[in-house]
Every structure is written in C-alpha cells, then in structure tokens.
Amino acid sequence: MTAVDFRKITLVVLLQLWAATSLRNSGWLKILTVSYFFGSFLNHNLFLAIHELSHNLAFSTPVYNRWLGIFANLPIGVPMSVTFQKYHLEHHRYQGVDxxxxxxxxxxxxNVVTSVLAKSVWVISQLFFYALRPLFLNPKPPGIWEFTNLVIQLTLDATMVYFWGWKSLAYLILSTFVGGGMHPMAGHFISEHYVFKPDQETYSYYGPFNLVTWCVGYHNEHHDFPRIPGNKLYKVKEIAPEYYESFKSYRSWSQVIYMYIMDQTVGPYSRMKRKVSTVKKDK
Incomplete structure (x- = not known):
C-alpha cells in the first residue's frame, strides 16, 4: 500500500453522500451555495484522487486501483474514472501532441475564446470542454470497464433519486461542475500547462490547496516522476532543487484564473503543441 490511502477516499465519498442526502429538502439557493463552498472541494478532491489512481498509486495491482477509482467516482455524479485514465496516460506519453x-x-x-467575456464563460464551462473534446477529436471505443463504471454510477444516481429525490443528485453534479469552473480549486487546470512564460511548458503550484488535492500542484515533479505519489513529490524538489527552483511557479490558483482571463495575450491557444508526425504513436 502506498501513500494514496483508500480510507481517506472512503471518508470523502461518505461525507459527500451524507451532504447530498441532507440537502434533499433544501432550497436551490442553499444547494448551490453548499455545492460551491463545500461540495466542490470534496468532489475536486475525489477527481484528483482518481488522477492518482490512474497512475496506480494506491495498490500494486492495477485492477484494485481501477475499482477504487470507480468507487471514488460515485459522488462526482457522472462516470469518468475509467475513461479519464485512458486519456490522461496519453497526456503523459504524448504531451502537447495535437x-x-x-x-x-x-x-x-x-479561435472563439479570445475576449474577456468568452474566456470567463470558457473557464466556467471548462469541465464540459474536457468531457466533450475527446468525443469529437480522439474518440475511443468503450470497453467492459467503461460499461462497469457507467452501470455502477447510474445505479448510485438512480438510488439517490429514488430514495432522496432529484435535489440530492443535483447537489452532487453541481459540486462537480461549479468546482471545475470559476473556482479556486479549478485553477490547476490552467496553471499546469498554459504558457505564461515563453519556453516553459509545465508549471508547479506550491500553495496551500495541495493539502486537499493530493499535491497535484507539484506538476513539473509529477511529469518527471509520474509513479511517485503526490504527497511524496515535495521530496523530489528537496533532493534536486537545481532542477525546479529556476522554473516559474505559482502560489495562488485564483491568481492564475485572473491572469488567464485578463491577459489579452493568453487564451486556449497558449499551449505548446507538437505535430503528430513528429511522434511515433504506440500501436
């Protein structure tokens, strides 16, 4: 067993499901408020736990990590754990390859997201872009594990609706999408690889949110050593500071979102891209 503790994941899952059932008779304003200021942090924690599990960092046997990822997926409301792993490992193997x-x-x-208003809408909706982009640009045929993820997730969703009503399920889904939009936690989607400094492709974040995001902020370190659990990556920086201290890094994800929206020279195009012809894709 490594540093990704299934007990922590279980605690967050149960806490979020408890919150969802507790809000079953609440008004929509309360549900939205609790989703943004509470549930979003829990679901983002689970999303990044799934990120760790996609690298098989909880168990030495990969299938156990996959099952735990499907379990961590439950409060997120939509099935994504198995599919995320497929695309995320390609992100590591072919980073920046168009x-x-x-x-x-x-x-x-x-081409479209160029103005302050358009970038604001894009940030609010960025999880939709992450979810839909692969379906149009690089679709992959689903397998038995995607089907398993889907059936288990729909079973949980249907159970929530049957016993506690639509508001409980809506709370879970809202927690996912408001937490992935104009939210401090969601700043890591932009901070990791959007180029604010010429010639630097990946950026780390050394702020306090690492405590609740499985240290995903140590992103240069993570790409160098993807088999090291997030909460051990600080040791990489301590052991080899000469490789990391010269890089631009962040202390605030909220500041990154602000810079992204307000800087007219930055947008969705602000990524280092490589042509597919320059990389030999695995068969």
Missing part, C-alpha cells in the same frame, strides 16, 4: 493529447484545446476553442 490530436492525441486531449488536454490541448481545439482550434475552434482557440
């Missing part, structure tokens, strides 16, 4: 790395915004996004 047409393969689905972390790269599409050309349509780059």
């Amino acid at each position: 047409g393969i790395d689905m972390d790269i915004p599409s050309q349509t996004e780059a």
Whole structure:
C-alpha cells in the first residue's frame, strides 16, 4: 500500500453522500451555495484522487486501483474514472501532441475564446470542454470497464433519486461542475500547462490547496516522476532543487484564473503543441 490511502477516499465519498442526502429538502439557493463552498472541494478532491489512481498509486495491482477509482467516482455524479485514465496516460506519453493529447484545446476553442467575456464563460464551462473534446477529436471505443463504471454510477444516481429525490443528485453534479469552473480549486487546470512564460511548458503550484488535492500542484515533479505519489513529490524538489527552483511557479490558483482571463495575450491557444508526425504513436 502506498501513500494514496483508500480510507481517506472512503471518508470523502461518505461525507459527500451524507451532504447530498441532507440537502434533499433544501432550497436551490442553499444547494448551490453548499455545492460551491463545500461540495466542490470534496468532489475536486475525489477527481484528483482518481488522477492518482490512474497512475496506480494506491495498490500494486492495477485492477484494485481501477475499482477504487470507480468507487471514488460515485459522488462526482457522472462516470469518468475509467475513461479519464485512458486519456490522461496519453497526456503523459504524448504531451502537447495535437490530436492525441486531449488536454490541448481545439482550434475552434482557440479561435472563439479570445475576449474577456468568452474566456470567463470558457473557464466556467471548462469541465464540459474536457468531457466533450475527446468525443469529437480522439474518440475511443468503450470497453467492459467503461460499461462497469457507467452501470455502477447510474445505479448510485438512480438510488439517490429514488430514495432522496432529484435535489440530492443535483447537489452532487453541481459540486462537480461549479468546482471545475470559476473556482479556486479549478485553477490547476490552467496553471499546469498554459504558457505564461515563453519556453516553459509545465508549471508547479506550491500553495496551500495541495493539502486537499493530493499535491497535484507539484506538476513539473509529477511529469518527471509520474509513479511517485503526490504527497511524496515535495521530496523530489528537496533532493534536486537545481532542477525546479529556476522554473516559474505559482502560489495562488485564483491568481492564475485572473491572469488567464485578463491577459489579452493568453487564451486556449497558449499551449505548446507538437505535430503528430513528429511522434511515433504506440500501436
């Protein structure tokens, strides 16, 4: 067993499901407020736990990590754990390769999202872009594990609606999408690879939110050593500071969102891209 503790994941899952059932008779304003200021942090924590599990950092046996990822997926409301792993591992293997790395915004996004208003809407909706972009640009046939993820997730969703009503399920889904939009936690989507400094492709964040995001902020370190659990990556920086201290880094994800929206020279196109012809894709 490594540093990704299934007990912590279980605690967050149960706490979020408890919150969802407790809000079953609440007004929509209260549900939205609790989603933004509470549930979003829990679901984002689970999303980044799934990120760790996609690298098999909880168990030495990969299938156990996959099952735990499906379990961590439950409060997120929509099935994504198994599919995320497929695309995320390609992001590591083919970082920046246009047409393969689905972390790269599409050309349509780059052409349309140029103004402050458009970038604000894009930030609010960025989880939709992350979810839909692969379906159009690099679709993959689903397998038995995607089907398993889907059935288990729909079973949980249907159970929530049957016993506690639509508001409980709405709370879970709202917690996912408001937490992935104009939210301090969501700043990591932009901070990790959007180029604010010429010639630097990946950026780390050394702020306090690492405590609740499985240290995803140590992103240069993570790409160098993807098999090291997030909460151990600080040791990489301590052991080899000469490789990391010269890089630009962040202390605030909120500041990154602000810079992204307000800086007219930055947008979805602000990514280092490589042509697919320059990389030999695995068969």
